[in-house]
Amino acid sequence: MMSEKKPHVAVVGGGLVGALNACFLAKRGFKVDVYEKREDIRKAEHVKGRSINLALSTRGRTALRMVGLEDEVIKNGIPMHARMIHGVDGSRQPILYGKKDQFIMSVDRRKLNELLLSAAEKNPSVTCFFEHKLVGCDFKTGEVEFITNEGKRVKNKVDLIVGNDGAFSGVRKELMKATLLDFQQQYIPHSYMELTIPPSPTNEFLMEKNYLHIWPRNEFMMIALPNLDKSFTCTLFMPFKIFSDIKTEEDLMNFFNDKFPDSIPLMGEETLKEIYMSSKPLPMVSIKCSPYHVGDKGLIMGDAAHAMVPFYGQGMNAGFEDCIVLDEILDMYQNDFSKALPAYSKTRTVDAQAICDLAMYNYIEMRKSVNSKLFLLRKKLDNLLFTIFPNSWIPLYTMVAFTRTRYHLCIERRKHQDEILTKVLWSGVFFIVGGCAFSLLKICNQKEISFHDLTDRVVELWESLKPV
Structure with a gap:
């Protein structure tokens, strides 16, 4: 035996x-x-x-x-305690991975x-x-x-x-x-290329070090992870076609100035050009x-x-x-x-x-959902419920990254939680919308606002909640 x-x-x-x-x-x-x-x-x-x-x-x-x-x-x-989301306008917004003491x-x-x-x-x-x-x-x-x-x-x-x-x-x-x-x-239609953000002249990190930095741009994204030598390793994930459309240094700088403008002074324009133009996107x-x-x-x-x-x-x-x-x-x-x-x-x-x-x-x-206000609302609800019911409500990412719950059970539990949240959210939406509609109709009657104007304002509110 x-x-x-x-x-x-x-x-x-x-x-x-x-x-x-x-x-x-x-x-x-x-x-x-x-x-x-x-x-x-x-x-x-x-x-x-x-x-x-x-x-x-x-x-x-x-x-x-x-x-x-x-x-x-x-x-x-x-x-790394959280994702740090970089907006095109240079804004930064952290999203915690889990509780404050949880990190990757x-x-x-x-x-x-x-x-x-x-x-x-x-x-x-x-x-x-x-x-x-x-x-x-x-x-x-x-x-x-x-x-x-x-x-x-x-x-x-x-x-x-x-x-x-x-x-x-x-x-x-x-x-x-x-x-x-x-x-x-399965090869996905996206590829990746590694770039770098060096340490500062005084050998310090140029960004907050305890974050996984993400530049989400819907169809593609860039991320950066910190290194012990005070640098960041950046990885650019994009469809092959976008990589192939960037043929010259001018194309490259136009693209980065449009999509990742805050990263250019961090990487250094010449370093960015040198690494990008000498590298190939990998599948x-x-x-x-x-x-x-x-x-x-x-x-x-x-x-x-x-x-x-x-x-x-x-x-x-x-x-x-x-x-x-x-x-x-x-x-x-x-x-x-x-x-x-x-x-x-x-x-x-x-x-x-x-x-x-x-x-x-x-x-x-x-690359996309983190730009959505509805997604961010869901994350906040997830974390709130996790705080209130730590043994029965665990967010998907927390289950995957911070427990050894079997992967297939993580998916099953997430589906069950989605069903509950959907019912709760729709109940809340109907309650809020019903209350708002009643109040707005009273206002319309008092101020003689047309129903057409009212619906236009509701549509504008709904559009504001869609992903950027």
Whole structure:
């Protein structure tokens, strides 16, 4: 029985989730080999192709706490208590994420990955192999094969092959050959580009540091997260077409002067031109698949199983939570992979697909809904009810970011709350409108205002509540 021996696991992928997974598996006493196709990130001069900043919240922090790394990560992060909304006119308006003591953390991707790899290697049962690219795996025998940068073939035979190798996972491709795997890949019509706001000449932050700054412009947006070096990493999210329409420096400055005028003095015009004109917008993909396992020897986790667009800040957090869920299920089935892997697939698929959907939804909220007075009213009502009924009314964002409520249950509870709020709001609207109509009709009779003028004024009031 698997419970009578210490299993040997090959973790394919030495990124954030792979390195953390190695820590979890080693904690169980497993022998773990980590294979990463890139060079050791701790020795690399530059790391290409990945966003610098990540937003760490409760799910991720819980996973880090379970392997003794939370304090170290938090020490090197910056708390963000709210969104700071930047208007075109230069105005700023904060929107709290939850209660005043609740916050997400801006953390550096590379530093976190380095910390996790070093923590994994401190376990004598963990060995890391870099510049090893997956060639193939056999999920019946547990054989896995890699090729090094020098062209050498390396084979290993293990009890379990775990794919933590990202959105374009090689292990997932092998799973597709071995089982009936449903797969959905969606590139959204928007792309992103990273820009920067440097520190001030006196090495201070140029904006409020404890916020996730957002410039919402309905069809597109820009965000900025703080860094320990007093800079901000800005990410511009726009449809590919808008990016392609900006062809010259003049086009760029006209666009920014029109849409993000307050950001220009912060970035510096020349720095903005240099970074933008030398960069390419990068695509964003959402991936759903099922099941996550094959037999008792193959499993995918993290982005390999559920890559998502970045707009809920849950990609890393969901991947880290995968490690918790697998650990709990391995406990339940005493390391019996033949029972644990199907249970993991069944348990995690519904939640992973739910957060993929929520991530898509949150892009609309971040770039458009935050401009709406009705949305802001809803947020205030949500927070008010949360304060009055903290155990029975929890806003969606609070459930996702500050609890470990299963993702699919977050959506179900939000729908139920929406139904209640809709009834309450419409009851209030009818009460207010009825009262106002009665009062206005009395005024009309007294001051001889026509009914036509009255309806015009009501329409003007309604229009003022629509999104900007």
